[in-house]
Amino acid sequence: MTENLERIESLTQRLAAALSRRPMHDPGVEGPGADLMVNAGMAMAKMWAEQPARILEQQVKFWGATFAHYAEMQSQLAKGKLTAPADEEPEKDKRFKNPLWQSHPYFNLVKTQYQINAQAMREAAAGLDMASEVDQHRLGWLTNQIIDMFAPTNFFATNPDAIERALETEGESLVKGLENLVRDVETNGGELVVSLADRSAFAVGENIGTAPGRVVRQAPLYELIQFSPSTESVHATPIVLFPPWINKFYILDLKPENSMIRWIVDQGYTLFVVSWKNPDASYAETSLEDYVSAYLSAMDAVEEITAQPKLNAVGYCIGGTTLTLTLGLMAQRGDDRVESATFFTTLTDFSEQGEFTPFLQDDFVEGITAEVARNGIFASQLMTRTMSFLRANDLVWGPAIRSYMMGEAPPAFDLLYWNGDATNLPGKMTVDYLRGLCQQNLLIGDGFPVHGHNVSVKDVTLPLCAIGCETDHIAPWKYSWRGVAQMASKDKRFILSESGHIAGIVNPPSKKKYGHYTGSSDFAHGPDAWREGSKFAAGSWWPTWEAWLAERSGDMVPARQPEEGFGPAPGSYVHERH
Missing domain, CATH: 3.40.50.1820 (Alpha/Beta hydrolase fold, catalytic domain)
Incomplete structure (x- = not known):
């Protein structure tokens, strides 16, 4: 325990030092511009003025599902076990493959409420009459990013896999996870880019990229x-x-x-x-x-x-x-x-x-334009981050969970090694x-x-x-x-x-x-x-x-x-x- 606490203290200091080196980026490359938020706010105000019943219907539907779920879970928690409906469909979301998400009342409560919240958010975003199809697409994308970010699997207290691993290893998995986090931040100059592959497992010209030839x-x-x-x-x-x-x-x-x-x-x-x-x-x-x-x-x-x-x-x-x-x-x-x-x-x-x-809208492109005007290049870390969020659960949150909460080393996978060599x-x-x-x-x-x-x-x-x-x-x-x-x-x-x-x-x-x-x-x-x-x-x-x-x-x-x-x-x- 004492050794682990010393490691955590040292790693925390290194993490703070690495994060302090993170370069400042133009706001345009960090998130959508204010115009999208303004347009979404105007669309919501318009709906309140013209179709208040529609908004109330959405709210009633959401809170009805939430209270019904809460009442059911109270009953299940009182019993100390979960009785799944006979006609319940198997869970298809691979993030919730641990049996505890279905069998344990606490984790099932968290998962189901998350799914209710996610559905309500998607319906609310899709129901807004945005100024253009592009804004509608961007709002839907941003909504899904928020939904993915707040998945219960992304937090230690609501991730049964991470809790089980921490108990099995007496906390060693969390220390290794912190080591992995510090390594990634230090490697990327203060940027948090999750390592997808074990970089020590490959060397270009030695075990990959070995076709004979000459420059x-x-x-x-x-x-x-x-x-x-x-x-x-x-x-x-x-x-x-x-x-x-x-x-x-x-x-x-x-x-x-x-x-x-x-x-x-x-x-x-x-x-x-x-x-x-x-x-x-x-x-x-x-x-x-x-x-x-x-x-x-x-x-x-x-x-x-x-x-x-x-x-x-x-x-x-x-x-x-x-x-x-x-x-x-x-x-x-x-x-x-x-x-x-x-x-x-x-x-x-x-x-x-x-x-x-x-x-590819003006706010993001203008942000990139400002970035390259200041730095001369569009940095590979920004490019990698942008591409990863097209498949956030597979390329950001999933690897982050395995690396930082489970304490696992990245896999020795040549394709993912190349993907990180931008x-x-x-x-x-x-x-x-x-x-x-x-x-x-x-x-x-x-x-x-x-x-x-x-x-x-x-x-x-x-x-x-x-x-x-x-x-x-x-x-x-x-x-x-x-x-x-x-x-x-x-x-x-x-x-x-x-x-x-x-x-x-x-x-x-x-x-x-x-x-x-x-x-x-x-x-x-x-x-x-x-x-x-x-x-x-x-x-x-x-x-x-x-x-x-x-x-x-x-x-x-x-x-x-x-x-x-x-x-x-x-x-x-x-x-x-x-």
Whole structure:
């Protein structure tokens, strides 16, 4: 006990010191602006004036359910046991899987009242006549965030798992939880970002990201890696793959058995992959135009190294969005060296913002603009936090409970390790992207300005293949499909993979886990019609795409070994943390 008290005192001092280092952020990135609150207040006042009976009905319903529940629980508590109704449905919410939530009167009282409160809050928010659909969406999102935050599982006194663990370990779990909390705050410079994976379990280039290759070019924004061939002959036309610069490229090379990089090389291709710089404040003025220039520079290098006049380009997520800008610029300049383009989970039409709607309004974007004006970058911790709250129970509250209340170490999970290895974003590029693409939707409308040209999706005319993922919440497949539908290519194909933004792409054939849908070339009648006319195929989409790519990759030639260059893969940029 004495030892634990000393540890707690020391940890508390470290926590206070770490929290004191937390940087001040613009209010716009901490929560919705005052306009949403004002609009919600006005909508409530309007309802009171015009439909008071409706509000009273909601209140009567809520308090009726609350008092009925309270009376029932009083009876159960008096008996000292809980008698569940015979027709009670099994609990589906995984947060309440502990049997005590159903069998113990106290925990059942807390859980059921929480569910009554949550339902009343959702109904009240949905019932307001907000000024716009966007405000309605944002209010609903904020309401759900509050509901999730106040779940009884998030508090020690109302979490039976945490109480049981503390009793079993004589309080050791709580001390370890405090150690985990201090570690996370110290690691993130005063920000509270929950560790999702054990960072000591992985080392890039040692047990993940180990595909052999060489860094053949090094530029201020990127390293270009050429991966070593594994076949005696390769297709004449090389591939250059542009991953997103929000995260590191090794998502495509986690382990040998699920490495897309290794698989592409094994199919007989010369593969180049861009590894992006993790920018610091000196990159504040780096713009989307600069990234387009980096694409062109990487293509120049591939052409020089392979002595081939043509190449196939692949873009993943925002890497695909910027590939679209690059292809549009090349088309307007008469540069036809890209034989075909492939887009992984890529958005180009931002007319619908989906789950990102709360983050793409002026208050949040203005907050980010102020942040990058002050710091030169949009810090990776802020980006990680923002993305995590799209799935708060899975990526924030659940891991926090396990780490801080249960005292568990984060799992040794390579995908979650990569997810936490985010990069900073250059200030100007961040504003270019949010303003010009997400808010103004210039790729679909008047064209996004790139090096003196206004580029739109209609400038893309070369053969293309796009892959969407069925449950992708970052780049919903229907939004991705709509962008592809507006491209001017006569030769285009769309593949729909099962699963989400990462698992749907990193889906090796050996796993035989997720299937995919292939449809016709009819892009005239909307994504639902395309889906209805598509055919399902079991297993990974990789072979389907490779068969399409092989037709556009030329004859077989002797395999190309990478030059000595700037050292072995995965290079140096991938290790940078700021």
